Amino acid sequence: MSTKRSIVFFVVVALLFASTSLFAGGRAETTGEIVLTWPSIWVGQDSKADVMEEIVAEFNEMHAGSIRVIVEPQPDYDGYEDTIRTRLAAGQAPDIFTFKLSPTTAAYYGGNLLMDFSAELAQGWGDNFNQGNLQASTIGGATKSLPYEIGFTPIWYNQDIFNEAGIDRFPETMDEFWEAADKLKAIGVVPTSQMTGGTNSWTSMLWYTHFLGSFGGPDVWERGFDDPAFEQAAAVLKRLYQDGNTTRDAIGADAGVSGGHYQAGRTAMFINGAWYIGNIRDNSPEVYRATQLAPAPKAGNYHGHQVGWLHTNLAAAHTNDPARREAVIKFMQHLTSPENARRVSLAAGSLLAVEFEIPADVELDPLQQQFIQAGNEAEFLIDHMEASMPVDVVYELGQAIGAMVLQDLSPAEFVDMLRAAQ
């Protein structure tokens, strides 16, 4: 067979095979049935994937023939955010979706893109939610997104390593902290995990926020970069990157590297949320058993606070169709019922803005129990940088840390870099 004929043959065969696939996808809407699409990040490897699938399936079964929720899997979070931004820019919000409420994304509340849940929340549904979180999700009197998942990131430390180094409790002052760091280095353990990679320098952003809260208090973000707390916290962060207080690969490292050092017992302190429990329990059971949680040492005037923020809000597309609106509300109420919130929290270790009781006979993961306790004991919560600053500032953070450490910039110059990105 000649090359030309081979190509023609291949194209014809491909087209024949493809004819059924070319138009595959989409969704069939049977008569009278309202189909709601939900591009969801809680799929694939996500710890909430299984329980969310069950909750959606139960809802679809309860409303068979009248409402159907179709989950569009969006496992890549950065790609998901791009997709949502594009859809909103095109004026086509998904029926149901989630986003991180921040000064940047608060712009979604403008115009007529999102559904306002205020009326239904006022009729009793709002009682399901933590009132502070609900208030934070209400802008200009409109609650166009529902608070759902809360991020909460205390400091994790390895008690076994602390014992080996002769440190009997987690440091409460900075003097104690640096003394503990020296003891850890003396036994060959790097004190802290840090990183400047990823889109937000996650671990270091959280360390910085902890110390920022200690210097500046709960409303430090509102006062902006002119507040001296930003420079003071930067000075602590700079020292955390020097004198062997973190690993040599911290500049440029991503979350896998930062977490990997802690899991391997190479570092003694680390910061992350409850979602990391499953990872460390599976991969490094000894470190998991030795892990304790604590607030940051007192660096300024404040102590005992934690970094906590609204991590995920639920939203829906605005619609003028009353039946469609009712369908969306029914699903949202199903998803945010105390019963389903408890299922999600227990299955995935998530902390939620929906309030629920945990029955006495339910055995909680010990580390998850510590998270709940740490949340209850926190003097106040402070949002992390990503929840408080425009996205350009967050992108700049990794560069600014790198410059401060490698080029020996002063903390003031570090803050100037962030200010310039604002």
Place this chain on the structure above:
Amino acid sequence: MDTNTVIKDSLNETPFAIVVVANLLKWVLLIGYLSIALFPMLWLGVSSFKTNFEIETSPFALPAVWQFQNYVSAISVSGLHQFFFNSIIVAAIATSFNLLVTSMGSFVIAREKFAMRKTLFTIITAGVLIPIVSFMVPYYTLITRLGIYDTLLALIITYAAINIPISTFLISSFMTSIPKELEDSAEIDGCSFVQRYWNIIMPLSRPGLVTAGTFSFIYCWNEFIYALLLTSSRSARTVQLAIRFFTSQFRTDYAGMFAAIVLTMIPTIAVYIFFHDKIISGLTAGAVKG
């Protein structure tokens, strides 16, 4: 005395030590470059046989036990075969469609004389300079208005369009290098405009077409942003999205993901190995015109 003899004589006069050092330097540079180029692939291949714990804690060590089951889970977790099939369909049809359109356009631009010809060529090929992310909103709007959101057709049309600038540049550059006399002879023998395109220029442009086709195929195979934006269900998604099934917002199954990446690299490497001689000749067409 010809030039070659002069060069040989001058080389013979070069001290032996300098020749040895120069050769050594050449090989050190080449091996160094090869190592840098191959290291990431080697690392990826080895890591695909490790556990997640080993990848996170000892990224440069060999696996304690080679985890062949990573490849089994790579296929079973993500349903890789379905995405593979979709990618093959999208890449093959989008590339064919792109080559058909751009070869016709390039034929006119390279072989016909008309006003604003160079301006037209510049406008079309300037598309390579525009970041494709800037087209996300218009493409999304267009595809949803056409009613083909979440279909393979949406990706085929988009990919075929996105590759028009680079394909036009490569194919028209190649077509320009074909002697005009061949077409003149064909015209005297009675060839029509279409026959000149199909029977004379197209066969002679094969290296250029293969080069453009290979670039287009590799782009379609590796593309991620538009695949994520324009599709939502498994039935319409491509292999690059399957890789992301191993990640989530807070957790990544690196071992499974690396195994899936190795599997998805095979077709593009195969395409390059199969066509590399034509790609090189296509890229260097006209480079040594006397």
